[in-house]
Structures are given as C-alpha cells and as structure tokens.
Amino acid sequence: MGEDGYSLRKATADDAGFLTDMLVAAVNWDPARQAVSRDRVLVNHQLAHYVEDWPRAGDFGVVAIGPDGQPVGAAWLRLFSRDDPGYGFVCEDVPELSVGVLPSWRSRGVGRALLAEVARQAAERGFARICLSVERANRARGLYASEGFTTVESGSDSDTMVMVLSER
Template identity: 55%
Template sequence: MNAFRIRPAVGQDARVLADMLVEAANWNPVRSRTRVTVMEDPTVLHYIAGWQRPGDFGCVAEDARGVAVGACWARLFPADRPGYGFVAPGVPELTLGVYPPWRAQGVGRALLRELSREAAARGHARLSLSVERENFAQRLYVSEGFVTVAAGERSDTMVRTVR
C-alpha cells in the first residue's frame, strides 16, 4: 500500500477540492466530462463555490511528498438550494474524490472516517451524500454505515449517524 497521511482541509485547499470534485463527477470513465464542463455546472459547482464558508469542513489525503491524492469535505445547504444528497437543513452533505491510481488503497475509507469524526466533533448527528448506484464507492459507503433513505432514477441519497 502506498503511504498517505490525512490532514484538515483549509481555505487554501479550494483548488484541491475542485480537482477532487472533478474526480468524483468523473467516476465513470465512459461518461467522463472535462474539468471546464464540470466546473461550469452550477449544480456541481456549489459543492466548492466560496470554500471555506462558515460550517464547511473536510480533510485532504496527501502522499509521502505532500501531494494531494484525495479529499472529503462537507457543506450545509439550505432547503431552497439543496445538494443532490440533501436530507434536511443542518445535515452536512459530503463529497469524496480520490485520484484513480489511489483508489482501492484505503484512501477513501480513511478520508470518510476522518470526516465522520470531525462531523461528530462539530456536533452533527448525521452526514448525507448522493451516489449513483453503479458507482463502486457505494459499497464503501454501505460498509461505513450509510443507509439509503431515498432512491432516485440512477442514484441514492444515503445517510449515516456519526455520534
């Protein structure tokens, strides 16, 4: 396994989170979109626009050289501008992205666990997310205690209790 470390995401990580948002959006190489296309989509962009707003939190995985290889972060969305995985005001919705060479090496799981610890430390009772059913990451989410609370045409909204 390649060595990596997890650190808190800070305001200067906006570019790293944008990179990981593109990775998350392009989990299926058959339907891959360019960075520009992903970043111009307002329904996707609001996951990082204005990072780091009050209430935003996350973590970044770095390799032994300090290069980001993945990130997981959470935001609160209002009911009138929800994310794909919105369940209720006050429930942070997470996003997770890992560069392909680092997938299936424990990076995503480590990021998800660290984000869950931070959510609990901040007093949140739950985390939510949205994932397409074909996405291999759904198995990770289920194994980490996320359960489906709403099913869409191709994706599920999942929630996990964190405290």
C-alpha cells in the first residue's frame, strides 16, 4: 500500500465484475446526462465488447486496491478487429484503453497511476502504441494529453487519441 492509501495489481479473471462497473462509470462520465444502466450497457455490444468474455487472450490491465482490499479503479487494454472495432479503433495491433475510478476516489491520482502502469505493461508486451476514444468535453482528455496521448482523429464530439510507446 502506498502513502496515498491504495496499491496497484494486475487485473485477473476475478475482476470481470469490477471492470464492468468501471465501464458503466466511463459510459456515464457526464453527470448532466441521464445515466445508462448497467443492464443497458451490457446489452449494447458497442459498449459491452470492452469487457465481454474478460479476460480474452491478449487482454491485460491493472486494478487499484483500497485500504479495505476492495478495488477502487481499473485500466485495461483490449485488441479489437476491423470488423468489430472499438470507438477508438486505430488498427488491429493497437489495443484500446478503458479506465474508470470510483467517484469517491477520483482526483487523488489513481487514474494517472493506472494509466502509467497499464502503458508500462503494454510496452513490456511489445506494443508500439495504445489508443482510446474520449468525448471532447470529458476532463479525462486533459489527463490523457498530460500522460502523452495525442489526438489522431477528431469526430463531431469525440477524439481518438494515441500514445506512442516505441518507434518501431
């Protein structure tokens, strides 16, 4: 446990439920919008495919654990195919990031620590880039930019961002 009251560990198959919680949090990042329920997220393949069948071969991620041993945040990476792309799809060998932190743990550095660790894991696995999609109004965009993600494509209200891990 670090001095900030949480520690990081690798995500495992047992984290499927918590990753789904964090996916639902990411979908519902904007408190001004009507929340999408967990059930509705899970029947919407475009959203659910970030966690479906977790862990698939090639999936990896990191979970932040609070003082009581319970997860407080997670970041994970999954490869998508051109036929079934994620919102931030760049190409089939660039895994796409999902990240979320429990509301009571936000703005305490957990998200930044998760991003740094999952990027380290990706580099260790030999990936040259990781990607994500973020709505432009989401403050998370500033976090991604400050961690080294740059915008490679802009839609009407969202951006695809890429972090280069190695110049292969």
